Amino acid sequence: MKQLAIISGKGGSGKTTLTAAFASLAKNAVLADCDVDASDMHLILKPEIQEEEDYLGLEVASIDPELCTGCGKCREACRFGAISADITINQYSCEGCAVCTVACPENAVSMKPRISGQVFSSKTRFGPFAHAKLGIGEEASGKLVSAARERAIKLAEQYTKDLIIIDGPPGIGCPVIAAITGTDLVLAVSEPTVSGIHDLKRVIELAKHFRIPVTVCINKFDINEVNSLTIEKFCAEAGVPVLGRLPYDDITTRAMMREETVIEYAARECSLSKENVSFPAKSPCFENSHEHEEPVKGRDFVSEVCKIWEQLEERLS
Amino acid sequence: MKIAIASGKGGTGKTTVAVNLVLSVEGMQLFDCDVEEPNCNLFLGQELEKVEDVSCPVPVIDSDKCTLCGKCATFCRYNALAALPTGIMVFPFLCHGCGGCGLVCPEGAVQEEPRVLGVVEKGKTTAPLEFYRGLLNIGEAMATLVIRTLQEHIDASRPAIIDSPPGVACPVIAAVGNADYCVLVTESTPFGFHDFKLAVEVVKLMKIPFGVVINRDGLGDSRVEDFCRAEKIPILLKIPNDMRIARLYSEGIPFVEEMPGWKEKFAAMFKAIESGSESGVMNA
Numbered sequence A: 001m002k003q004l005a006i007i008s009g010k011g012g013s014g015k016t017t018l019t020a021a022f023a024s025l026a027k028n029a030v031l032a033d034c035d036v037d038a039s040d041m042h043l044i045l046k047p048e049i050q051e052e053e054d055y056l057g058l059e060v061a062s063i064d065p066e067l068c069t070g071c072g073k074c075r076e077a078c079r080f081g082a083i084s085a086d087i088t089i090n091q092y093s094c095e096g097c098a099v100c101t102v103a104c105p106e107n108a109v110s111m112k113p114r115i116s117g118q119v120f121s122s123k124t125r126f127g128p129f130a131h132a133k134l135g136i137g138e139e140a141s142g143k144l145v146s147a148a149r150e151r152a153i154k155l156a157e158q159y160t161k162d163l164i165i166i167d168g169p170p171g172i173g174c175p176v177i178a179a180i181t182g183t184d185l186v187l188a189v190s191e192p193t194v195s196g197i198h199d200l201k202r203v204i205e206l207a208k209h210f211r212i213p214v215t216v217c218i219n220k221f222d223i224n225e226v227n228s229l230t231i232e233k234f235c236a237e238a239g240v241p242v243l244g245r246l247p248y249d250d251i252t253t254r255a256m257m258r259e260e261t262v263i264e265y266a267a268r269e270c271s272l273s274k275e276n277v278s279f280p281a282k283s284p285c286f287e288n289s290h291e292h293e294e295p296v297k298g299r300d301f302v303s304e305v306c307k308i309w310e311q312l313e314e315r316l317s
Numbered sequence B: 001m002k003i004a005i006a007s008g009k010g011g012t013g014k015t016t017v018a019v020n021l022v023l024s025v026e027g028m029q030l031f032d033c034d035v036e037e038p039n040c041n042l043f044l045g046q047e048l049e050k051v052e053d054v055s056c057p058v059p060v061i062d063s064d065k066c067t068l069c070g071k072c073a074t075f076c077r078y079n080a081l082a083a084l085p086t087g088i089m090v091f092p093f094l095c096h097g098c099g100g101c102g103l104v105c106p107e108g109a110v111q112e113e114p115r116v117l118g119v120v121e122k123g124k125t126t127a128p129l130e131f132y133r134g135l136l137n138i139g140e141a142m143a144t145l146v147i148r149t150l151q152e153h154i155d156a157s158r159p160a161i162i163d164s165p166p167g168v169a170c171p172v173i174a175a176v177g178n179a180d181y182c183v184l185v186t187e188s189t190p191f192g193f194h195d196f197k198l199a200v201e202v203v204k205l206m207k208i209p210f211g212v213v214i215n216r217d218g219l220g221d222s223r224v225e226d227f228c229r230a231e232k233i234p235i236l237l238k239i240p241n242d243m244r245i246a247r248l249y250s251e252g253i254p255f256v257e258e259m260p261g262w263k264e265k266f267a268a269m270f271k272a273i274e275s276g277s278e279s280g281v282m283n284a
């Protein structure tokens, strides 16, 4: 079984749109939404939840007011500033280290489990889907990412799927590390903006740090072709293959508004089928191809997505 | 006054709002708390100098004193210590620096040494804008520590803008937690709206007053506006879905510098927030 992670460093670069498109194109894959902080994939995939499990994060300290004498030793010992002057625990600051339980001479502090989120196994029109939801303000989303990935692996075994496609979180911190470690290939989605370039460099470094093969695609390459060239040059120097350049196209928004992947959208809007773009066998395209006479915008976008996907598949085989 | 700029989802224009806002009002401080991807300075182009390292105290075991009782490893909630027959192994990357191992060791065999995991930097030019940012080293996980250290530099006597990280998890809480006001940036698409509602939950939970900037206005539909109207959330500003703004952004140019009239709009937004009359902006 292979695992592909799609990440972006910077948010909003089209990662989820692309992952959803790959979901349309993949033949035998499990999908995993590991952007647990702000997961969006379910808005397109509309999963039917089959199994749901609470995710227990780090514990949280709790003080028994009956036993507490207010000496303040716990507050002194807590390095995270989680205990206020009136000796109450701020659950958002508490890192669950349990130091206060040792510091308290009265045995007034104990650690309580906390539900930090949920992990789900679901069915979608593209196959099994593992996803998760982090509770607001919760810690350790890296661990929740790992929990979602474990579910994806179980689903893959259960349904004998040979690929897991992971929609990764933004950034380079703990959730991203959890999303890419142990994967076989990373696709970093970039955009030709100064911040896009900056963040791309950081994610490439991160992937290299963990020795995972990394590839790149440039989204909205035409909003700044000079910057796109900079990215290509930089990638060439770093030995990172650029698999494709996607034009700026509002097909992404139009598809999103209809809760479809761009592939589905294009297939429905049909005229594309004449343009030599291959669609999944079950594509509705072939059924109602007379409905839309106008040439469909977004052809370049969609064929580029297909091209990128073919290359990813090749690298994974 | 501390104003945090946040969004449930990345890429909605948080940095755009933060940077253009500080450039529109004199005497601001800007703190880039998106320490995983600090991007503000790409638009400011300041020369930076290091203010301090951000480090986490990690245990060092004195093998002469250690009797291999394993109490430290049992105590550690982060699995940063492992008791092996030959010694205690430390995994510094997992350590949160709570100091618990030192507290529970009966032999006093645990010392601590700082492990650098990021840095706080400061722009060399201090007028008209004072700029600080935090940077998390690659491969490190503890963004919150960098954010907390960075925020110690806020001068409470002057207005401070905080560019917070995306999402709804702990780094966001660390960044917006002590703000007096929060500006949520979103776009009116299904993804944008979904993440916006999460961000609203965060600020409501933290009991921070807030308002909304709709970015790429014209994209998608009116779902964000309808929601704000129903929930009585003030809409502070709308930034149009304009190719010129996108191009300037891609080149790292704050659009208030190139497009007339926008400094005034940002300044008016700031004034409204400061005076607590944001509802006046709503119908602007």
Ligand code: SF4
Residues within 6 Å of the ligand: A060, A061, A077, A078, A079, A080, A081, A082, A083, A089, A093, A094, A095, A096, A097, A098, A099, A100, A101, B098
């Ligand atoms: S468990 Fe640790 S972080 Fe939480 S209150 Fe106790 S000492 Fe502070």
Ligand code: SF4
Residues within 6 Å of the ligand: A063, A067, A068, A069, A070, A071, A072, A073, A074, A075, A087, A103, A104, A105, A106, A107, A108, A109
């Ligand atoms: S150390 Fe124990 S007794 Fe003292 S203030 Fe904390 S909880 Fe109360």
